[in-house]
Amino acid sequence: MVTIIKTEFVKLKRYFIIWIGVSLMLLTVLLTLFTTMADDGMVWDFQLLFEQVVKNFVTMIFPMCITLISGYMISREYTDDTLKNIETLPISFQKLLAGKLIVSAVLSFFLGAVCFAFTVIANFIMGYDGFALLPAITGLVQMTLLGFFLYLTMLPIIVLTSRQKGSFLVGVIVAFVYGFIGMFANGALQSIYPVTAALGIINYRAGAEGIAWNIGLCFISVLTMCAVGIALMFIKPKQQEKEI
Numbered sequence: 625m626v627t628i629i630k631t632e633f634v635k636l637k638r639y640f641i642i643w644i645g646v647s648l649m650l651l652t653v654l655l656t657l658f659t660t661m662a663d664d665g666m667v668w669d670f671q672l673l674f675e676q677v678v679k680n681f682v683t684m685i686f687p688m689c690i691t692l693i694s695g696y697m698i699s700r701e702y703t704d705d706t707l708k709n710i711e712t713l714p715i716s717f718q719k720l721l722a723g724k725l726i727v728s729a730v731l732s733f734f735l736g737a738v739c740f741a742f743t744v745i746a747n748f749i750m751g752y753d754g755f756a757l758l759p760a761i762t763g764l765v766q767m768t769l770l771g772f773f774l775y776l777t778m779l780p781i782i783v784l785t786s787r788q789k790g791s792f793l794v795g796v797i798v799a800f801v802y803g804f805i806g807m808f809a810n811g812a813l814q815s816i817y818p819v820t821a822a823l824g825i826i827n828y829r830a831g832a833e834g835i836a837w838n839i840g841l842c843f844i845s846v847l848t849m850c851a852v853g854i855a856l857m858f859i860k861p862k863q864q865e866k867e868i
Contacts, residue, residue, distance in 0.1 A: 825843060
């Protein structure tokens with residue numbers, strides 16, 4: 625397994641998809657900065673900027689982003705025509721898939737950190753007050769963990785839509801809709817809906833009023849999606865029909 629993971633990281637150096645992920649993290653921050661232009665009387669500071677970035681990160685960009693990257697990594701085995709050779713090696717498809725998903729998990733931490741870095745840079749460019757070392761460290765930990773927990777909620781979509789060549793693009797669309805629906809989750813539903821439940825685990829607060837999270841439900845929701853994704857890994861994909 626260690627060899628598989630190392631090999632996947634080597635492959636990533638040749639893939640442009642990582643830069644797309646970084647670009648999408650930048651887009652998350654730019655999208656938030658665009659909302660600051662509205663003349664609605666809001667006084668922006670680092671904490672408010674961070675919270676709004678997190679909101680867009682969860683409901684607009686990251687679910688789609690991590691599904692795109694993970695699906696692409698798996699789909700390359702089909703497009704490079706290497707999947708059919710796996711049976712000749714002492715490596716099962718499930719083991720190969722597990723290696724790719726572990727690498728994707730590491731990337732979820734990385735992309736969360738990248739998004740936070742862009743948030744800090746944007747805060748200094750805009751000249752907002754309220755930046756301090758302790759809140760910054762807390763924000764970094766929250767956003768990196770949020771990326772990982774969101775990734776866990778996307779596992780079923782990633783695994784299901786990466787079974788055939790090119791089908792992961794469907795997963796990207798589903799993941800976007802899945803995340804966007806979280807924007808409308810309110811009350812107790814926020815602790816149940818997997819995407820927003822990830823916010824509860826990091827103890828996210830929406831502005832000054834805050835949110836009462838049921839942390840137990842949040843963990844159950846996210847871990848249930850993770851368990852479903854892991855279970856789906858053991859379902860072998862249908863063999864591709866040979867072209868005549």
